[in-house]
Amino acid sequence: MPVDIRPIAPDDAPAIARLAREIWLDAYAEIIPQPQIDYMLAQRYDHARLRGDAADSQKWLRQAFVDGVLAGFTACEICHGEFKIDKLYIHPTMQRKGIGAALVNHAAEIAREQGFPSMILSVNKQNEQAIRAYTQYGFRVRDKTVTDIGGGFVMDDFVMEKTL
Numbered sequence: 001m002p003v004d005i006r007p008i009a010p011d012d013a014p015a016i017a018r019l020a021r022e023i024w025l026d027a028y029a030e031i032i033p034q035p036q037i038d039y040m041l042a043q044r045y046d047h048a049r050l051r052g053d054a055a056d057s058q059k060w061l062r063q064a065f066v067d068g069v070l071a072g073f074t075a076c077e078i079c080h081g082e083f084k085i086d087k088l089y090i091h092p093t094m095q096r097k098g099i100g101a102a103l104v105n106h107a108a109e110i111a112r113e114q115g116f117p118s119m120i121l122s123v124n125k126q127n128e129q130a131i132r133a134y135t136q137y138g139f140r141v142r143d144k145t146v147t148d149i150g151g152g153f154v155m156d157d158f159v160m161e162k163t164l
């Protein structure tokens with residue numbers, strides 16, 4: 001399936017935030033309590049913050065279109081000297097069609113261009129679907145982390161790494 005990958009511009013922030021909400025409510029309903037989903041969406045997909053991220057030359061935000069329809073997005077950044085896929089989300093009706101793989105390949109190209117030997121990501125320990133996908137893409141579990149994100153919430157994650 002042809003996937004058209006384009007940079008996310010600051011003005012795309014509302015569309016990306018809307019898409020994120022739809023995906024999160026579907027993907028995390030059974031994994032993360034609703035108040036924590038609302039808290040994290042407000043924190044990470046605040047329009048002003050997304051606009052800032054899209055304008056930041058040290059962050060790589062990309063959106064994927066299929067037949068002209070926005071189907072998913074990714075956001076990469078440098079975290080403690082490593083190249084990190086910070087966000088990777090595909091619309092529920094468009095999952096398992098290779099769009100995630102296309103975005104990860106695109107992220108890998110950016111990481112290589114930037115001179116990184118590997119890339120990392122964090123994934124909720126209970127997110128089996130994503131862990132399966134990341135394993136398929138060549139990531140392996142490197143670490144476990146429990147991160148206090150404020151509001152009385154924690155993220156209980158695996159850190160996964162893929163050698164480039």
Ligand SMILES: CC(C)(COP(=O)(O)OP(=O)(O)OC[C@H]1O[C@@H](n2cnc3c(N)ncnc32)[C@H](O)[C@@H]1OP(=O)(O)O)[C@@H](O)C(=O)NCCC(=O)NCCS
Pocket residue numbers: 023027088089090091094095096097098099100101102122123124127129130132133134136
């Ligand atoms: C995880 C995610 C990014 C993967 O992207 P995708 O486009 O759906 O996945 P791909 O088509 O690239 O599939 C890659 C592999 O992932 C695995 N996979 C993906 N979805 C799966 C599902 N629902 N059940 C089982 N395995 C699945 C499969 O191994 C698949 O390969 P296969 O179809 O050849 O067996 C996407 O499903 C998603 O956005 N999920 C919800 C949000 C989320 O959890 N994001 C990750 C946050 S860390």
